[in-house]
Amino acid sequence: MRVPARRLGNGWLAELILGLVLILAPFLLPSIGATADMLSRILIWGLFGIGFDLLFGYTGLLSFGQSAFYGSGGFIAAYLLVSHKIGNVFLGLAVGTAGAAAIAFVVGLLALRRTGIYFAMITVAFAEMFFFLENSPLSAITGGENGLPNVPNPEIGIGSFDLVIHSPWQMYAMMAVVFFLGYLLARRIVASPFGHVLTAIRDNPGRASAVGHAIQRYKLAVFVIAAAYSGLAGGLEGVLQGYMAPDAFTFDTSGQLVMQSIIGGSGSLIGPLIGASVWLYLRAILQSAAGLGPAWKLVLGLVFVLLIVFLRRGIVGGVSDLIGGWRRPLSDTPADAFNRSSVQVEMAEGGRGERDRSADAPRTKVLEARGVSKRYGGLVANADISFSVNEGEIRGIIGPNGAGKSTFFKMLSGEIPPTTGSMFLFGVDITGRGVTAVCQLGLSKSYQINQLFPKLTVRQNLSVSALSRTRGKFRLDLIRPMSRVPDLAKDIDETMHLLGLTERADTPVSELAYGEKRRVEIGLALATDPKILLLDEPLAGMSPQERAATVRLLKEIARHRTLVVVEHDMDALFGMADRITVFYQGRILAEGTPAEIQGNADVQEAYLGGVHAA
Amino acid sequence: MLNWANFSSQLFNGLVSGALLALISAGLTIIYGTLGVLNLAHGALFMLGGYAGFVAFQETDSFVVAVIAGAVFVGIVGIVLERTIVRFFYDRPDEDQILVTFGLGIVLVELVRFGFGSLSQSISPPAWAAGVTSLGFMLYPTYRLLVFAIVAAALGGLYLLLYRTRLGLVVRAGIEDATMVDALGINVQRTFMTVFGIGAMAAGFAGIINAPIISITPNVGDDILIECFVVVVIGGVGSFPGAIVGGLVAGEIMSLTSMIDPSYSAVMLFAAMALVLALRPQGLFGTR
Numbered sequence: 001m002r003v004p005a006r007r008l009g010n011g012w013l014a015e016l017i018l019g020l021v022l023i024l025a026p027f028l029l030p031s032i033g034a035t036a037d038m039l040s041r042i043l044i045w046g047l048f049g050i051g052f053d054l055l056f057g058y059t060g061l062l063s064f065g066q067s068a069f070y071g072s073g074g075f076i077a078a079y080l081l082v083s084h085k086i087g088n089v090f091l092g093l094a095v096g097t098a099g100a101a102a103i104a105f106v107v108g109l110l111a112l113r114r115t116g117i118y119f120a121m122i123t124v125a126f127a128e129m130f131f132f133l134e135n136s137p138l139s140a141i142t143g144g145e146n147g148l149p150n151v152p153n154p155e156i157g158i159g160s161f162d163l164v165i166h167s168p169w170q171m172y173a174m175m176a177v178v179f180f181l182g183y184l185l186a187r188r189i190v191a192s193p194f195g196h197v198l199t200a201i202r203d204n205p206g207r208a209s210a211v212g213h214a215i216q217r218y219k220l221a222v223f224v225i226a227a228a229y230s231g232l233a234g235g236l237e238g239v240l241q242g243y244m245a246p247d248a249f250t251f252d253t254s255g256q257l258v259m260q261s262i263i264g265g266s267g268s269l270i271g272p273l274i275g276a277s278v279w280l281y282l283r284a285i286l287q288s289a290a291g292l293g294p295a296w297k298l299v300l301g302l303v304f305v306l307l308i309v310f311l312r313r314g315i316v317g318g319v320s321d322l323i324g325g326w327r328r329p330l331s332d333t334p335a336d337a338f339n340r341s342s343v344q345v346e347m348a349e350g351g352r353g354e355r356d357r358s359a360d361a362p363r364t365k366v367l368e369a370r371g372v373s374k375r376y377g378g379l380v381a382n383a384d385i386s387f388s389v390n391e392g393e394i395r396g397i398i399g400p401n402g403a404g405k406s407t408f409f410k411m412l413s414g415e416i417p418p419t420t421g422s423m424f425l426f427g428v429d430i431t432g433r434g435v436t437a438v439c440q441l442g443l444s445k446s447y448q449i450n451q452l453f454p455k456l457t458v459r460q461n462l463s464v465s466a467l468s469r470t471r472g473k474f475r476l477d478l479i480r481p482m483s484r485v486p487d488l489a490k491d492i493d494e495t496m497h498l499l500g501l502t503e504r505a506d507t508p509v510s511e512l513a514y515g516e517k518r519r520v521e522i523g524l525a526l527a528t529d530p531k532i533l534l535l536d537e538p539l540a541g542m543s544p545q546e547r548a549a550t551v552r553l554l555k556e557i558a559r560h561r562t563l564v565v566v567e568h569d570m571d572a573l574f575g576m577a578d579r580i581t582v583f584y585q586g587r588i589l590a591e592g593t594p595a596e597i598q599g600n601a602d603v604q605e606a607y608l609g610g611v612h613a614a
Numbered sequence: 615m616l617n618w619a620n621f622s623s624q625l626f627n628g629l630v631s632g633a634l635l636a637l638i639s640a641g642l643t644i645i646y647g648t649l650g651v652l653n654l655a656h657g658a659l660f661m662l663g664g665y666a667g668f669v670a671f672q673e674t675d676s677f678v679v680a681v682i683a684g685a686v687f688v689g690i691v692g693i694v695l696e697r698t699i700v701r702f703f704y705d706r707p708d709e710d711q712i713l714v715t716f717g718l719g720i721v722l723v724e725l726v727r728f729g730f731g732s733l734s735q736s737i738s739p740p741a742w743a744a745g746v747t748s749l750g751f752m753l754y755p756t757y758r759l760l761v762f763a764i765v766a767a768a769l770g771g772l773y774l775l776l777y778r779t780r781l782g783l784v785v786r787a788g789i790e791d792a793t794m795v796d797a798l799g800i801n802v803q804r805t806f807m808t809v810f811g812i813g814a815m816a817a818g819f820a821g822i823i824n825a826p827i828i829s830i831t832p833n834v835g836d837d838i839l840i841e842c843f844v845v846v847v848i849g850g851v852g853s854f855p856g857a858i859v860g861g862l863v864a865g866e867i868m869s870l871t872s873m874i875d876p877s878y879s880a881v882m883l884f885a886a887m888a889l890v891l892a893l894r895p896q897g898l899f900g901t902r
Contacts, residue, residue, distance in 0.1 A: 056709075062708075111891075113891060114891070116709075117652040117708050118847065120709075120712050121843035122887070122891065125840060125843050125847065128840045128884060129881055129884030132881045133881055135877070136877030137877055137881065251836060262713060294724075294732070295724070297720070297724045297727075298724035298728055301717060301724050302721055305699070305714060305718060308710060308717055309702070
């Protein structure tokens with residue numbers, strides 16, 4: 001079994017190495033031309049980059065406007081210190097950091113209404129607005145184009161011990177400590193359930209919200225955290241230089257941050273520091289030693305484009321691929337035990353097996369649609385549908401293509417609201433409450449087309465779902481390790497065992513075979529531990545063996561749950577369902593036991609075009 | 615100073631700068647609408663148009679030649695960029711497309727800086743368009759009137775191209791569903807290349823037309839790019855009418871605000887964008 005290289009980074013190894021590098025840097029790097037000032041600046045950019053990496057590398061939100069928070073944090077701190085409203089430099093930095101975070105909260109509320117390119121454009125525009133605000137309307141406070149000079153040096157005073165940090169190497173030491181703490185915190189965040197949800201949002205935001213996470217709140221939270229890192233970095237720049245420069249607010253600041261992070265490698269926390277080292281060191285070397293003057297930026301621009309084209313994961317990604325290349329054993333495809341063993345059981349059991357709960361048990365309606373219609377302009381997808389499912393039932397839904405099954409399913413799961421009518425889940429009105437709320441109430445759906453988190457492993461995929469059950473739709477558990485989430489590992493192991501995916505636990509799902517992906521798809525819905533599970537064509541695209549095995553899996557799942565299944569495989573569905581609902585032209589045509597439906601003349605007429613009736 | 619003469623001249627300034635913004639944004643938006651790529655090199659292409667025209671003007675002393683040279687050169691650069699780099703990013707995530715065009719923009723800006731230095735260069739408007747023209751109620755610089763007329767004509771041309779030609783039909787169909795268009799046997803690849811070239815050309819054309827109004831520097835496109843973002847966010851990304859209306863609205867907001875207090879003109883522009891985002895996140899003409 002393949003052990004992912006990433007696991008080596010767990011524990012404290014990365015922190016240990018970083019600590020050593022930070023301690024040794026002043027002794028080793030000056031010999032190649034690095035100065036204390038350069039190293040301090042690298043650390044400031046590295047810290048700025050940690051926040052950006054949480055936002056982009058981990059959550060997938062590409063902001064080109066981080067300068068807004070870098071500048072805000074820097075100018076708030078510098079203003080408070082220069083005007084002597086706050087005497088303690090560290091307190092000033094803290095207030096600047098908090099100020100940047102508060103501003104990000106407001107900006108985030110607007111900017112996060114859109115995603116992708118819109119988000120990128122909006123963040124640029126907001127940052128530009130801050131640039132202009134600083135430049136003139138607020139120039140009485142910020143000094144406008146002159147910036148704020150005379151930012152005081154930090155002072156550490158404990159009892160009789162009193163140290164004013166002013167020499168370049170003292171500054172370096174302070175920056176190193178702050179960076180190290182910032183890195184420690186970010187590592188905790190990344191390894192927390194909160195951080196896990198962030199990676200799920202990056203890989204597939206739609207599914208992350210469908211398995212019960214309030215992704216907008218997670219995005220806003222990480223946006224604010226990233227801004228806090230930016231604000232702190234901006235404040236430190238002012239302290240390092242003794243001067244807060246208005247350049248902090250320029251588009252160039254945001255752009256340089258993006259380029260450094262990409263060059264170093266995003267999604268690694270340490271990448272931005274490496275990118276900043278390359279950037280600032282090369283700039284110094286190219287500008288002076290190589291005599292290129294202003295052309296240094298051209299060289300770095302070309303490097304950046306080449307990296308995007310050929311090595312998107314940057315230096316860190318390239319190095320880890322090299323290491324992974326030696327480490328990775330020949331790929332082993334475990335024989336798919338799931339299909340073979342299950343098929344055997346299936347044949348031995350002969351059909352429905354022991355799951356035949358008698359109809360005399362008291363049954364309550366757990367899911368109900370009352371008079372539901374869905375119109376798209378002139379097209380009526382669903383018309384006046386009344387439908388209910390009892391607890392513990394397996395309900396099959398069939399109908400020709402275009403009969404409105406998928407639309408109806410989307411309304412049941414809360415993905416789209418009905419045009420008219422209401423939906424009830426356990427007697428609670430869920431009409432228009434959205435997919436996240438519906439999932440939190442105990443209904444989850446598996447999709448016709450796989451909606452997975454492709455870069456995450458099987459275990460990580462299932463964890464995303466399981467976390468929404470134990471933690472609710474949003475929780476800011478930033479420093480709790482995943483391993484401390486009660487029962488998480490055990491539940492995931494059980495789910496993987498049930499799905500026959502135990503051997504694939506640590507394989508990224510993008511590397512799985514189709515049938516295995518299909519089971520992860522069902523597993524994502526299952527791992528939210530729903531009381532009601534909707535399955536949209538669970539057998540689609542499977543081989544006969546896989547179908548038989550999956551039918552058995554579904555029956556196993558149904559022992560403790562209510563199932564609603566849309567499926568075109570009639571044999572499988574009729575052998576499994578307690579009752580069948582037939583959709584035709586957006587309406588319910590018939591409903592009954594499999595036997596009743598098979599004998600229904602209307603159904604034969606509509607569904608089979610009257611061939612059998614003739 | 616709030617008086618009628620000042621107001622009407624600012625109103626005209628807003629129209630002229632708004633029309634220019636509309637043209638550049640139209641280039642940005644048809645590239646995005648057709649190819650699905652947000653071209654962050656668009657500001658650099660605008661800048662490049664100014665410099666290409668500047669070189670042609672130095673050589674020939676003819677403003678007309680300069681305009682044609684600027685537009686054609688940038689159109690060719692656009693096609694080369696599309697063929698050599700951008701087309702390999704159609705299947706990659708949005709973020710990668712943004713990053714690579716951002717990088718290309720920087721390379722273009724730095725190349726120009728390498729060749730021409732950071733100092734500003736200026737082109738004078740042609741002699742026949744210098745001076746002022748009386749509009750009856752006020753005197754207005756002739757060249758700016760000319761710019762407005764030329765840009766309006768260029769936008770009209772783009773409109774005809776998009777809505778009255780076979781290419782335009784393919785482009786608009788491609789915006790709806792590129793896979794389907796491909797399946798119908800239309801060469802989407804060549805359409806993409808053409809559209810990128812036309813979009814780039816619009817930026818380059820605006821760049822040289824605008825050069826006599828503001829002198830050119832290697833960074834002249836940076837602010838323009840960001841203003842275009844505001845325009846398309848206000849108008850709706852991918853919408854041609856949205857780009858035009860958004861451009862004019864943006865031009866007027868900046869121009870009229872600067873009449874009251876110039877230091878707020880850019881701030882007001884971004885405030886307008888925030889307002890649109892809060893009330894109608896898909897933009898005025900956006901559907902998604």
